[in-house]
Amino acid sequence: MLRQVYFSSMIIKIIRFSQVFNTFGRRFCSGFTSCEDEKARDNKFIEMYMKYLDLNAEQAKKFLSGYTSLWGQNADYTEIEKTLKYLRTNKFSNYDVIEHPTCLFINPATYENRDMVFKECLFQNVKLSFYIRYVSIMNKNLAVLKAYQYVHPSSDVVNNLRKQLDIPVKLEKELADTLSLNEIRREIMNKYLKERLHMTDDEIVRARKIYTHMKHRNLRGMVETVNILIDELNFSKERITKNSYLLHARAENIKAILIEIPKIAEMDIKEVVHARPKILMQNCETLKSIIQHVRNFNIPDEAIIKCHEILTLSSDTVYSRLCELHKVKEFSVMFNNPRILRLIHYQTKAKTRLEYLKQLKMRCFSLNLLSGPTETFEKYAYIGGDKTKGKEIIEFFSNTFKIEQKIVREMLHLHPHWVQVPVLSINNTMYFFRYKGFSKEDMLQNFLLLLYPISKIQPKLDALFEWKSESDDNRKISDVEVKTLSNSKLLSLCLYFIESEYHFTGNAIFEINKFDNKNDPSMIPDLPKSLIEKKYRFGTKESQKVAHVNVE
Incomplete structure (x- = not known):
């Protein structure tokens, strides 16, 4: 028994030591330059918390002592600052933020959505802790929420939710207070999707399964988004159903995109998003930042039209990949190619393919070959004809x-x-x-x-x-x-x-x-797995068997 107690205490000490080491010890293992960089970053975070939470230096350090994720290496300064600004703008007290530090992990867009859901569900006296416990609260029965006085006992939540819709919906069954708010909202949302978009039960189930955050979407926001998609962008109901993620797009952000980025090159932004609907999920400021990065590298806007998929990447990713183009000599020579942005969008795949061709001692390649369909690349590598169609040369x-x-x-x-x-x-x-x-x-x-x-x-x-x-x-x-x-x-x-x-x-x-x-068939290396397995966001599709020269 004593031995067990001894070993348990030793394990606890080791865990505590490892936690302290992860927080502070890394500075002594990284050299003086790294230590200075980390100190500067830490001071930057401390100054931010002092500014927005009205703390002195000691109070800020104490606040951060137990939450390295709010100031450590993986902390995103920009995102945390956006959240602090939002909380201050919406007059949440500094005391509440200090009492609930995890509130800083929620981004402003999520706060806005949850705030709308609480209003639609007639919550009263909403506290900061409600936003943090949002998921558990929405899973509680409406009767329990009324008992806790989160919602007034006489409030007709179901009727108020139906008022958020712009079309009348007739519910097939009465939604009693014994149901959770998630269940009540799901029934009303499903009925709206059937009436407005003519979605079937299977399509709704599939959309909810793939896009799980859809269940948290506020109804008013969804209605506004659907109306913009249909009335302003001329999306068909079938197109919206097929791209159900659009139901989670923020109407305010779509309006901002249409106003602030009316055209790219000579192409109307409506045509651009119609060709690539996923762009509408991107923040308007991020889109403007991506376009500016491309211009700063003296790449014309016409290149964006030829590869509008680039607008679905993050701004930082686009910038880092543009810088990478100059480091890879085979890529830099294509810099003036009108389709150069395809190498940005497919850069990881292109670099892997380039290395594979080098193993085969093949020197001729095209931009389309490096970024195009897997089947085309497999055929080119297998046949071994070291030549291109010549488009890049021309x-x-x-x-x-x-x-x-x-x-x-x-x-x-x-x-x-x-x-x-x-x-x-x-x-x-x-x-x-x-x-x-x-x-x-x-x-x-x-x-x-x-x-x-x-x-x-x-x-x-x-x-x-x-x-x-x-x-x-x-x-x-x-x-x-x-x-x-x-x-x-x-x-x-x-x-x-x-x-x-x-x-x-x-x-x-x-x-x-x-x-x-010419390569000896027995010496041809296998294609890297990253080139033969096509990955999807919600699963992996089995690729076709790669053609090889098999030597018995």
Whole structure:
């Protein structure tokens, strides 16, 4: 018995020590720079709580001592500040906040929704603790809530809930006080969805199962949202039913989006959200922030139209991925591509695919290949043809030299292997020529030379420069003195000398022998699981079996 007590006390001490270490010990394990950063962050949080809760430094530290989630590494300063502002604006006392610190984990939008639900259910003397205990309160019988005086005993809650709707609903059964508020609200909400959107019982059950927060939606807000979707955005009832998450969209936020972001490029915002309804679930300020991030990276708004899915990501995610584009050289070369934002939306998948292609020693890839359907990528990787459709190459030349894509395509078709050249190689060759002092006009006049790797160009070009610098007047090519040749003519000669070694077949563009690029079937690595398993928010869909070369 004594041994059990001893070990129990030791376990308790270890747990307490680990809690203290998690809070403070990390500072002594991270180095001085990390310690200074954490101290600055802690001071920032302390100052915020002093400001909004009227505390001095000691009181703020005492308030935070038991709640590291309100100021630690995982605490979101911006979100907590928004909640503090909301509580102060709505005149909740500082004493209540200090007594119930967990109230700071609830965001302002949730407070507003719960406040509306309490009003619709005729609650009286609503306290801050009600918002924290919202779920348990809504699960209580109405009779119990009336007994506790949360709701006045004579209040007709059912009738008041029906008044929130803009259409008359006839209930099939009487909703007695023995039912919980959740059950009462569910019956009225279901009846409204049947009458207004013609949803079936199965569709309602499915929507509630997938979008569990729907049961907490205030009725007035849902009605306003449905009316905006149908009357202003021209959503059909079937479309709303199919995208039931829209029932949880905030009407005020939708109105703000329509007013503050009327257009993206030349496309009406109504057309944009009609094509991608999920955008309506995004906060208006977040959408404006995403658009601004894109503009700050000198990407035109037209790129957003070509990939409006980017508007469903968080603002911080978009910014970090835009920065990441410059760090991955294969991505940075596509920066002026009109569909570049697809690499933002599908960046994780694109990076995984890029690494896999490198394992296969394949250098040619397109933006669509890295971000497109899994089946297309599997087929490309399995067949092993290291070439693209050439769209990225055409767009790259068109954007660089400011000439029409049709003209670029006609010029590229003069070379038999132009689709087998990586855009990154073309970009490197251009930088090489600029470093050597050649102008864009010189490069444009020798357009096809840009398809060749530097390893093939440099030896020939160095020899030509050496001949040109010689004082020997006898150094001639076709009776023309080399030293009199222009830069453009030098590049033309460079191309001639390169291809002469390959009998003018065009094979000189390959940096390595094309036969060396073939993989032994037994050495082909399996596709990463992240590429063959398509994940969904509410489950995993079994992907089709990946094609492999099986060697017995």
